[in-house]
Amino acid sequence: MQVDLLKDIVASVASKNAVGIVDLLHGKKNVNEFLIAKKLNLTINQTRNILYKLSDEGLVSFIRKKDSKKGGWYTYFWTLNSGKSLVKFREKLLKNIEDLKSQAATRKTKQFFFCPNCTIEYTEENALLHDYTCPECGEILQVKESSADIAGLEKEVSRLEVILHNINEEIGTISKKEEQARGRRFKAEAKKKEEERLARKKERARLKIKEEKASKKVAKKPSKKKRS
Ligand SMILES: [Zn+2]
Structure with a gap:
């Protein structure tokens, strides 16, 4: 997604002070909220408020982990959602x-x-x-x-x-x-099917030749016997 567009959206949903969040999350996954707060120079509650608002709009998602060092409180890790959230x-x-x-x-x-x-x-x-x-x-x-x-x-x-x-x-x-991407997948699948079809055809032809050779041998044997 375009960074500038995301910033406009964040400014519109949260506030202009929150747009720095886009730079911190863009191209990354599961970013620690304490890191976000520190980088934006906000308190953890201010940071969470912004992220909750963006989450309500489906623009970010989170995972949370219990932090034994912080007295068993949860720490949230945030990720920008894909373009589909738009x-x-x-x-x-x-x-x-x-x-x-x-x-x-x-x-x-x-x-x-x-x-x-x-x-x-x-x-x-x-x-x-x-x-x-x-x-x-x-x-x-x-x-x-x-x-x-x-x-x-x-x-x-x-x-x-x-x-x-x-x-x-x-x-x-x-x-x-x-x-x-769908078009490319479809083409690749069609190519694979065609290759498989050709391989089967080749295998059938090989088996047919083998069978023919075998039946010729079988046919020759009794004739040899008759002559001897
Ligand atoms: Zn009045």
């Missing part, structure tokens, strides 16, 4: 993008209200229900200016769509490689 991640990403788009659409078409004291937000229906007064503190609700929120949502959508595009390309490359 397919699962893509589903989540697509859903996420749809959610953000629908939120932006709602903000564009509907009015929202908020309480300046409690900063709680209300839909128009809820605001009307409470007579445009905050049910928590009694303050009069104000109309929410949504343009900054909409811009934020749309920016996030664009960012995720770039990642989606790169994931689609990567998945395309992976399936193409798999198809080529």
Whole structure:
């Protein structure tokens, strides 16, 4: 998998501070989490939180071993998953993008209200229900200016769509490689079968000649006997 794409994904799932994890795990297997924490200059809990998030997305997997030196606690060893894990991640990403788009659409078409004291937000229906007064503190609700929120949502959508595009390309490359490998396997199998078929044919021919020789000998013998 592409390192840059993985970094984008890690930044999106966890945080920008976590992208160093990709360099530490890429091309390796079962990396000790204490080593990851040390290299990233994070505590073991911070490190685990990041790795659990990536694990929830199917991007990394772990094995664990009981460490007698650490009082019988488990130590986790982490591995980046193969490109196939991207397919699962893509589903989540697509859903996420749809959610953000629908939120932006709602903000564009509907009015929202908020309480300046409690900063709680209300839909128009809820605001009307409470007579445009905050049910928590009694303050009069104000109309929410949504343009900054909409811009934020749309920016996030664009960012995720770039990642989606790169994931689609990567998945395309992976399936193409798999198809080529399948093609090569199929060719090799066909070649092997053909060789086996030829070997059998050769063996049959050899046996036939042997049989013919044997039957000629058998046929000759009695004729010799008759003459003598
Ligand atoms: Zn209030």
